Amino acid sequence: MRTVEVEVVPTSSLGDRSYLAHDGEVAVVVDPQRDVDRVLTLAGRLGVRVAYVVETHLHNDYVSGGLALARTTGSRYLVAAADEVGFDRVPVTDGDEVTVSDRMRLQVVATPGHTFHHLSYVLHGPDGPVGVFSGGSLLFGTTGRTDLLGHRHTHALAAHQHRSVRRLADLLPDGAQVWPTHGFGSFCAAAQSDAPESTVGRERQVNPALRLAADDFVEQTLAGLDAYPAYYAHLGAVNAAGADPIDLTPARRADAAELADRIADGQWVVDLRSRTAFTSRHLTGTLSFGLDGPMATWLGWLAPWEAPLTLLGESEEQIAQAQRELARIGVDRPAAAATGDPGEWVDGVEERLVGLPRATFADLAAARAGAPPAGLPGVDVLLDVRLGNEWRTDHVEGAVHLPLADLPDRSDEVPAGTVWVHCGSGYRAAVAASLLARAGRTAVLVDDDYGVAADAGLPVVPGEPGP
Template identity: 30%
Template sequence: MYFKRIFTPGLSHYSYMVGDGGEIAVIDPMRDVGVYIEEARKANKKITHIFETHRNEDYISGSMELSEKTGAEIYISKYEDLGHVYGEKIGEDDEFRIGKLRIAPIHTPGHTLGHLSYVLYMGDVPYMAFVGDTLFWGDLGRTDFYGEDRLVEMTAHLYDSIFEKLFSLGDHVLMMPAHGAGSACGGAIEERDCSTLGYERKENPALQVDSKEEFVEKHSYMRLKAPYFEKMELCNVEGAAYLPGEVISNVLSLEDIQREDYTVVDIRSREAYSGKHIERSIFTSTKILSAYLGWIVDTEDPIVLLVDGLKDEELKTAYWTARRMGYDNIVGILGEGTVKSLEIEDTGLKSTKEIGAKEYLEMHREMLVLDVRREEEVEEDYPYMNRLNIPLQLLKERVGELSSEKEIAVICGSGERATVACSIMERAGIDGTVVAGGVKGIASQLKDRD
C-alpha cells in the first residue's frame, strides 16, 4: 500500500494520498496541486480518484485543477446540495477500489450537514479513517456554521457521527484528520503526529463526557468566523482560478505603492516592524499570517509583501499561504534594503511605541487599556483602571470605538497580536502603545515583586 500525508504549513492542513497497484486517491487536496502530481510521478502511479470530505471554508480546494491535470474523477457528498459545479455525488451506498484497497464513504454530519468521512479497508478490516473536520487530535470540528438556531442540532449530529459511526469502526483504526495544531478550524488541536480512534476516545479532552446531553451542552457555542471564509465557500463550489507555479518576484518601489494605493503587508518579525515600518502598512508576521490576514485585509485588495531581511523560504511560505486563502491580488514585493534606503531618505517610515511590564504597572492608571485577546481569554489577570476588550479579529470593524484622550496601551498574551492591532489603529489615524511581553510579561513582573 502507498500512503503519503501532505502537510500544508500556515493553514495546518493535512491532505492524503493513498494508493495500491498503479492508482492513487487524493483526499482533500489543497490549492497548489503540483505536489500531488510530483509525488504520484515519483511513485510511478496515476491519480485516479479525488475525494472531498466537505466543502471547505478556510482554504481553496485544488480538486478541479488536479482533476483537469490528471483526469481523476472528483467525488463529493450527496447529503447536502451546495450548488457544486463539479464532482460526482456519493454516499454510504458507494464504495471504491484502489488496487486491493477498498474505500467506503460514511456520512458524518456535524461540522457540515453533508460531511463525509472515508474508511479505508484492508481486506474486510477497517484500517484508516479520513475524518476531515469531524474530529481532530485532542479537539473537535466546529458546529456553528449554520448559525445559532441550528447549533444544538449540529452538535448533536457531531456526537452521533463520532460516538455511533466512527467509534463503531474499532479502537485500532488510524485516525486521519484534515487539520493539525495551529489551524483556524480548531481552538485546541494537540501537537501529535498520529492517533487512533481508540486513543482519541480515551484521551481527547473534548470527548470526556458521560452523555450526549453533556456533549451538546459543552460544545454548542458560536465562534468568530473570518470574513474570507465566505469567499472560500463560494470558490469551493464554483471553482477558483488555477494557481501558477511561481512565487511573485515583482519588486516595487514606495512610489509605485503610494501612486496605486496598494496595501503593504509587513511579514517581518514583530521587532523589525516595531523598530521601523512603512507608514500605514499592516503587520502580520509569517507565523501568524494565516490566523489574522483574513480578518484585516480584503481578499480583493491589491497587496504588496514587505519581505526585507527575510529568507526566500519565508516569502515562499507566506505567499503560498495567502494564495491558498484566496488572496489572488498580490502585486509585488518590497525586497532587501527597502527600509534602509527609506531611512536614508528619511521618508515614509514610522516606529511603534512600546513599553515593558514595569512601565505598564507604573503608568496604567493614566491609560486606556485595549485588550485584543479573545473574550474567553480575558480574565482579571493583570492590573488596569480602564479596560476595553476588542478581540483582534474584530478590531478593523470596531476601531471607531477608540476615541480616547488617554494614551492607549494595547495588550495581548505576548505582544504579537498587540502589534498587529497597532498597525490597524495606525491606518485609522490612532496611536497605540504595545505592552511588550503582554500579560505574560506582567505576570512575571508581579511575581518578581512578591
Template identity: 50%
Template sequence: MKTMDVVVIETPPLGDRSYLVHDGQVALVIDPQRDTDRVETAAAEAGVRITHVAETHLHNDYLTGGLVLAGAHGAWYLVNPAAAVGFEHRPIADGDTVQVGRLTVKAVATPGHTHHHLSYVVTDGDQQAVFSGGSLLYGSVGRTDLVAPEDTEQLTRDQYTSVRRLVKEAGPEAALYPTHGFGSFCSSGPASGAHESTIAQQLETNHALTDPDEDHFVRELIANLTAYPSYYAHMAPANIQGPGPADLTVPESLDPAELSRRLEDGEWVVDLRNRVAFASSHLQGSVSFEYGRGSSFTAYLGWVLPWGRQLTLVGGRTDVEKAIRDLSRIGIDSPDAALGTEPEALAVGTAVVSYPRVGWEEMLRQRSDGDVVLDVRRTDEYDAGHLAGAVNIPLHELLKRMEEVPGGKVWVHCESGYRSGVAASLLQRAGRDVVHVDAKFRSQTTS
C-alpha cells in the first residue's frame, strides 16, 4: 500500500511553500498561493483528486488561492472560524480531525504568528507530517509583529508556548513542513537555510525550543525583528474577503507613443532587465527592478512603489510573463507591458539615458569630498557596520525621504547591489546625479 506523499510547491520569490499531501488517491492542499495552476499540475501529475484545502492562517505576505482552488474542485475549505472570514468554508478548530482518504488530519492551535493560527498534524499509519505554517520554522519561528504593535509581546509569548505544544502532538521522527522561512520576511530569528527537517532535529537546534527562559526568548525575538514590506498591510484584509483568481495573461505590447506618454506623465514604468543592462541604457523616467537571479523582485517592488498605481513592465516576454505571475501573488493585477529588450525601440521621443556602475575600489578612488555616499540597507544592517560618513535611508523609505538625500553626486550602495540598483534608478528619476556601487558590501570599509 502506498504511503502518504508530500509534494512541495515552492515560491522562491516570496520565500514560501505550499503543499499537496495525498494517499495516492485523494489530496489535501495546505496554504496554496493565488496562482493555483501549479497545484493543479502537481495533482494531475500525482494522479490524485483534491478533496480538501486548508489554511494555517490568513497570510500577510501573499494572497491565498484557497477559495478559488476549493471552489474549482468542490473541496472542503478548512479555515479557523475565529478568523471571521467573509466567505463560505468548513470551520476547523483546535483538536478537530478530518479524514482525507487514509490520512487523518488534526488541527492544533498554534497562535503566535497570528492570533488564530493553526498547524496540522497528518498521520498515515506510522507516518506523520507536521504542517506548521508560520509557527515552527526551520531554526526559528514566524515573526510575531504583523498584527499590531500592542499585540507583539503577547503573540511572542504565545509563539513560545505554541511550538512546545506542537512538538508534543507528533512523534520525533515526524517530518516538518513550514509555509514560511525560506527567505520570507515572515520568518524571524536565526532561521536556517535547511530544506527539510524533523521534529527531533528542531528539538535539538531551534532556539524557540532550546531556550529554557521564556522572558529571554521574548526579549531576543522582539529585539531582532526587522522591517517588513508595506504591502503586507493589504494582504490579510484581502484574504479575509477571499481573493479571486489570478489573471496571468500577458497583454499586448504598448504602442511606443503611449509608453512615451506614460513616462512623460510620471507613471511607473518598471524595467525588468538585469541591472547591468539598465545602468548602461534605459528609458528616461523608468525604474529598475531586476527580475530573476534570486532577487526579491516581488517583495521589493510591492514594498517600494506606491500601492494601487498602474504599472507598465518593460522587458522580454518570458520575464514579463513571470513577473505578472509573481505580482499577482501580492494583489498587483493587470500590469501593462512594453515587450522588448532594446529601450530605444520601445518608445517614441523619450531619451535613452545611463548612469555609471562601479565597484568599491573605483568608488573609494574616484569619489570627491563633496559627494554623498547613500547606504540603502535596512537600519539594522547599517547599525551593524557602515562606511564612515555614509547617509542611511533604507530603500523602502527612499521615495518618501528623497528630499533628505544631501545635494551633490550620490554614490549609492547596499549589501549586494540589487537594492542599490533600484535606488539608483529612483534617484536618477528624481533628477539626481547618481553612481551605482554594484558590489558586495565589505566589512573592511566600515566604521
C-alpha cells in the first residue's frame, strides 16, 4: 500500500512554506503561493493529480495562488466558511472531514488566533493522523502573530491562539508532524526559530503556548510583537476578492535617458545587485535592494504602494527573479527594467556613477576614536536601523535609533553630518545608506555582523524595556 507523503514547497525569501501531500496518485495542496507553476511542476514530476487546494487563512504576507491553482487544475478549493470571499469555493468549518482518496483524509480544525477564521488541517493516512497543516497557528517553537487585524483585536486573538495550539496538541500524538506555513523568517511569526522540522512532541517541550499558562502566554506574546511590513494591509483584501493570475512576462526595457528621467522625477529605481557591487559603483539616485537578501519584503514595505518601480540587474535572470518575488506580494508589474553593467545605464556619462563608503565595526571603533581608516570619513552620527526589539535588547552606546521602515518618512530626523549606518548584518543598512545618499546625505555603510561590535571595541549597552 502506498504511504502518504508530504512535499515542501519553500519560499525562503518571504519565510513561508506551501505543501503538497499525496498518496502517489492524488494530491492536496496547502497554502500555495501565487506562482503556482512551481506546484504544477512538482505535481507533474510526481505524477499526481491535484484534487484539492486548501487555505488555512487568507494570508497577509503574500498573494495566494489558491484560486488560480484550483481553476487551473479543476480541483476543489477549500476556504473557511466564515470568510467573505468574491469567488466560488467549498466552504469548510470546524469538524468537517474531507476524503481526498481512499488513503488520505483531512480533518478541519478551527484554530483562531492568527486570524479569527483560521483553520488547521489534520492529515490522516491509512494508519491514523500523520501531521497537521497548521498555517499561522502552531509554528516551530512559536505561534503566528496576533496583531495583524489591528490593535483592538490583539489581546483577544492571543488568547485564542493559546487555546488553539493546545487543542491541536490534545488532538494529535507526539509523533505527528507539524507543517506550518509561517515561521521561517516571515514577519507573520510572533518569534523566529531555526528548526528545520518539528513534531507535536517536540513542541510540547519548547513552544510557549504549550508551556505557559494563558495569561503568561498572552503577556509574553504581546511584549514580543514588533513592526511588520506595510504591504500586509493590502493582501487580505486581495485574497478575499480573488487574486488575478500572476503575470511574469518580461518588463519593458528602459534606456539610459529614461533611467535619468525617472531618477530626476524622484521615482524608485532599484539596484538588485549585491550591496558589495552597489557600494563599488552605482547609478546616482538608485537604491540598493540586493537579491541576495529579503528584497521583496523590504522593497514592498518601504516603497509607496503602487508607486512605479524600475529594476536594474546584471542579467535577465535577476530581473525575472525580482518580478516573481514582487508579484508574490502584490507588486505586479515593474514600470521598466534595465540589465548589464552600471556603465551601460549612464550611456558613458561616468560622472553619474558613484560609490558608497563601506566599513566594518572595527573601522567604526577606530573612526570614533578619531583615527578613521584611510578613505573613510569621520563619524558625526551613528544610525541604527534595526527593529525596536533588537534595539531594546542592546545597542551601541551613542547611536541614534530609527528603524529602516520609518526612514523614508522620517529621514529629516537624522542629525546633520556624516552618517555611519548599521543593522544586524548589513542588508538593511545598505538600503538605508542608499536612501540617505539619494537624499543628499553623506553615508557610510557598516557592512558587518552586529555580534562583533563589542569585540571591535564599541561600548554596547542594554536598551529600555519595550512597552
